Amino acid sequence: MINFLKSLYLTKRFFYSIAAITVLFLFSFWITAIYPIIWVILVILSIALIIDIIALYQSKGLNAQRILPEKFSNSDANSVKIQIKNDYSFKVFAEVIDELPIQFQKRDFLYTAEIKPAENFEFEYEVTPLERGEYIFGRLNIYAQSILKLAKIRKVFNAEQMVKVYPSFIQMKKLNFLAIDNRISQAGLKKIRRLGHTMEFEQIKEYVTGDDVRTINWKATAKHRSLMVNQFQDEKAQPVYSIIDTGRVMKMPFEGLSLLDYAINSSLAFSNIALRKKDKTGMISFSAKIDKILKDSSRMSQLQRIMESLYNISTDFKESDFGSLYAGINRFITHRSLLMLYTNFEHPSALERQLPYLKAINKRHVLVVIFFENTEITKLLHSTPENLSESAHQGIAEEFSQNKVKMAKELQRHGIQTVLTRPKDLSINTINKYLEIKARGLI
Template sequence: MRFLKSFYIHNSFFWYIAILSACFVFSFWFTVLYPIAWLLTMLLAALFFFDCYLLYATEGIFANRHLPQKLSNSDLNPIAIEFETRYPFKTFISIIDELPVQFQKRDFEYSSSLLKGEKQVFDYTVRPVDRGEYVFGNLNIFASSPLKIVKRRYIFQNDQMVPVYPSIIQMQQYDFLAISNRLSEIGLKKIRRIGHTQEFEQIKEYVPGDDFRTINWKATAKQQHLMVNQYQDERSQPIYSILDTGRVMKMPFNELKLLDYAINATLAFSNVALKRNDKTGMISFSKNIETFVPAIQKLTHLNTIMEKLYNITTEFTDSDFGLLYAHIKRKVTHRSLLLLYTNFEHISALKRQLPFLMAIAKKHVLVVIFFENTELEQLIATDAEDIQTIYHKTIAEKFSLEKKLMQKELQKHGIQTILTKPNELTINTINKYLEIKARGLI
């Protein structure tokens, strides 16, 4: 049974059979072909058994699939397959990797050829769009000799499980830049400093945009050019990322739910805040308070946040903002920066929750983050060519205007807002954080 499970006929064999069949058919008219056809048949039979001997005389193929310990959600994750041959002849191989069912890809195949004793590495990428456990099935390698009559199937590494976590790659992208204060290099706008604390850090050369009130005249006289005192931002301030896991966050964008964008942004932002010595925590809620992680200033605290984010799922219910207000009032006792990731499609939905948001904003610095509907923006940008398209554009412009009105309504009540495209969420969130820190609002 083991032999039968590994034994396959090569596609070329059927071409050989077709040629033999044609010879027998034409021998009806050309009798000289009849003995030639039988001679070719016996030769093919001999080569068939010889090919089986070549492939099964020894274990000739060895392969290994290299998977990372964790896959990063919404990112291209590299996977490597290393393989080698120990056959004493040129080997033709076909690799079929059984990808996790979440990818819904059933046409994965890679073909190559190996010389005697040669090693090769095949790299490919996968992009998961859901968090959870991903199980890779068999790594199948079909080997054939230069005769290409039969194929032998090799199976390696069955059922390898890899968890898919929030975007670790995105978090690492901002990690080094956060340490070196170079966040503006990846498109984050530079925030002009409006105020500062009195914690002295260093004396540096004056650059346009520095507060002229911080000029150090003694150092300026010594160096013969303007020098200014630089002050540190106040540190160890509590910051909470609040995730709405209700049905409004199930809306998809580029195969990813809005909640997953918020989760990826929370992880990247928490890492940046911790590197800048602030305390970070997290709350997720819908009908109930599902997760509460108190704000702590430890780099190891990021692992706790990551594990909590890994297990968050969206619900199909409306979220209870009144419950959120009560929980914050009870558990978050110090003035904090609260980043609320949610979404409002209609201004009436915002007005229902506005009293609770205003109550939260009285004690804390609240930033409400919600999303632009990018499909509507694309529809608005297209030219209208008929009456139906005009109707669609008019309705789309109405919904787009409502988003801007909601932003104005929140700002009117002293609530900070971010209206962003899903793919720009992380950048805009860190921008707002830097702006609030520079302005000394917390």
């Protein structure tokens, strides 16, 4: 009986009808002729309510399920599918209330539908997570009404479901498609003209029209008495590491995502491209000390290991120790490698403290320092000041913006490759830099 009462709800139509009948009873005090008619209406309403309730409880009613993907992609729209089967012999008016994970902070989810008898009804909605981790969906509540709409019953499905939110594999697949399809110029990516040759020798062959005359092997030419050229092939399986700073500087949020999440999404997309280019990829995360090291590998299964490693990375609000990073790189990375360092510097003094370590790392490896423009400051620079205070703020913002450019030039002056980028353009610019370095044969 308790379960019956908990699942039964009276609708607004019923209460409006009761309110109207109450008003009619009030008027019957002056117009006595309508008094018996009102009682008839009340009896009819009561009978209709009983019929409505019986109809709603006469069969299994509705069956529903929530279908979640195996994992969600961070910062991307992910689809959630709801399937409802109507086992009633009449059309049902359904209200769907899904209890979304607490991370979305959304408590007004409501979807309404008219479902025909014996129909399998299906709809989808999208959610966009902005944090990695476990997301728990609560109950799936379905409220069913008949055509009378005097009462409705609630049925609960999927008591609890959990889905993990991983770094943006949707972005990774998109960029992977563009690279494989040789359309790097699309979506902000650009083609890099190959300069010169790599140093991996393949064979000596006879010269044919179109061969680069700079590759002529004069000793072989003299021996065979015909022009012979050296043929080279791209060097492959070169070690490439994504190094992610997880210190407090990476907690800064832009457009809903922290700099750390932008770096993680970019690392996954970049690692996928590097693996497709037959390079070996690895990953390091650090703050006050080195937290995780994933040794480089050229196997495609490495991508899944990188994704699992990136899934649990979080900031610890400590000062990043580049000295510890330098010691760790010397210890664990023995071959000359391409190191893509994701970090951030807001003031030249911060860069000055770490510059000796960056220069030392760059002596043994090809180091690319990737840091971020402050897009909020950029917005302030493009706004029109309305008073003296706003003009002063704009002047300070200009200084901060110029400091970023100066820091990039300072790194380049010491021979360190640099990427200064807006957070949302991080993946594109990082891949561009990697392709440029490959084209120039720096690794």
